[in-house]
Amino acid sequence: MERERLITPVSYRDGAVELLDQTRLPQETVVLKIRDYRELARAIREMRVRGAPAIGLAAAYGVVLGLQDLEDKAQLDRRFREVLEELKRTRPTAVNLSWALERMARVYRRERRRGLARLKEALLAEAEEIHREDIEANRRIGRFGAELLPEGVTVLTHCNAGALATGGYGTALGVVRSAWEMGRLRKVLVSETRPLLQGARLTAWELEQEGIPYELITDGMAGWLMARGEVGAVLVGADRIARNGDIANKIGTYTLAVLAHHHQIPFYVAAPTSTLDPACLTGKEIPLEERSPEEVTQIQGLRLAPAGARARNPAFDVTPHELISAIITERGVLRPPFAEAIADVLP
């Protein structure tokens, strides 16, 4: 569908990765054309592309960039290692990053003895396959999730788990899109998601494009709207899911989970199985990124707090599995006890 093609956060064309610069939305629609993998790594760190699946995808294309100027295989292994390490250390929390890089490394190991041109082709094909699979996974997540929602529901979502955060359809917003297409959705409450305002800037922008009714709220309003009976379900994405069902997601997610629990509102996590980390038994083992305090004390150069103000900036929190009603994946809806349900869908 033409409308959906409009929102493509990451793509690859003619030797360049094209990123829709998410730090400039919604004011400006700027597409960055990046030909150097180090520049791509910087763009990931600076959150010009963000969202766990989209970061993984960008990194996969970054591997393609990393090798494309090589003309012989003399430095191949060394370069590949450097590229992988540079891309891997951009952001610590989303496991999709190392998952995608691991897929690229498997292809590399399998194909590296062939000709350089053939290897490059195989790597590009793998990145494109990751992209295709991610969109397909999102569409399945969307359908599974929409079926969980009651008729006429108002959904509260946090941050941006939309087309912009993925290959192009969205996880939590994939469910929203499906529910809207099925006529089940009344509207979306969008928490603005301070400090970086991914809700206000990105989720509102996506919903505006699609004509899906929404209202923006500040993060602190969520509890009160739940108490007033205005929220039918909470729907969020995830950056990493541990074997026991604990999830790491954008800071503020845990607060929403506690509030949903208190008000007996279902709390759904929508994420592809590439977000599962078999190496983490519980959420305690998930590395959580801390970012610069200036993201809290300023917005786009506008100072909010007095000069010298100290601020905290944990970028993620962990929601324990006890507070999660279901995890919606492309392989089906996982229900408690999550340890068993997750073991069933792991390869």
Add this chain to the structure above:
Amino acid sequence: MERERLITPVSYRDGAVELLDQTRLPQETVVLKIRDYRELARAIREMRVRGAPAIGLAAAYGVVLGLQDLEDKAQLDRRFREVLEELKRTRPTAVNLSWALERMARVYRRERRRGLARLKEALLAEAEEIHREDIEANRRIGRFGAELLPEGVTVLTHCNAGALATGGYGTALGVVRSAWEMGRLRKVLVSETRPLLQGARLTAWELEQEGIPYELITDGMAGWLMARGEVGAVLVGADRIARNGDIANKIGTYTLAVLAHHHQIPFYVAAPTSTLDPACLTGKEIPLEERSPEEVTQIQGLRLAPAGARARNPAFDVTPHELISAIITERGVLRPPFAEAIADVLP
């Protein structure tokens, strides 16, 4: 003490009400000199002065302004009625506004048969008495509250219930000041309090002035910091307290109360008894102000959301008494069952 005199949100001198313009802090320290009661009413609506006790105080001085140009008693009653109505309808939620105006009206009724000069003097004396009593109440609240806190506590506070919100010492921040003077306080976590950022702009500014250690957080971080054991107590002010102990306060307060309850952290409300409203049996009867959606979609003219974005902006929420550990007043610490404790301190 000289340092404390620096923070005086409202005062009266030489026929003018002086307001420290709280919409300009922390960037600029601008004192408005207001001689017309309608201009003062506008300043209250625009939140150049805000905080329940400070609004009451400003309105009391506003009554003084309202009569000061009268040269005979021909229009006295009519003018007094107009002044009272104009000031009363500025903001709906804080009951201290009508409480202070009622005190001024009592003096007016008692003194109106005397000479005009005498009446004006009596009204000014009453406004100054409200001011003096409020600071004294805050100091008592501060002492009572500080005694509730354990040694080395980290307190989380919301919005600004400080000197800027009162006659000059603060309710929740009065407790913080006392606890700091007594050496009991480790630090303050200041939630920024979107949309108008009273935490980031005003509370951080007050604590900076006093040299009290603090860290600014976004509203969505509160739950996660509680889960990590970083919060020893939550301390907030109130705009109105119903007879059963339900309180109205800045939007986001209810979310913090639910979070504190979930984590078994004490949740304290600090407010003078002028905040009690005997006419409200429960929080359901408290009128809650809704403000412009633009306060959510923009910060100081900087657009955060896409053009055309719809937003909600309830300015207050109600926290039910079940979630409140104690209400700290100048007449002592009220404990559940609140209905009885409140009945005991009402006149």
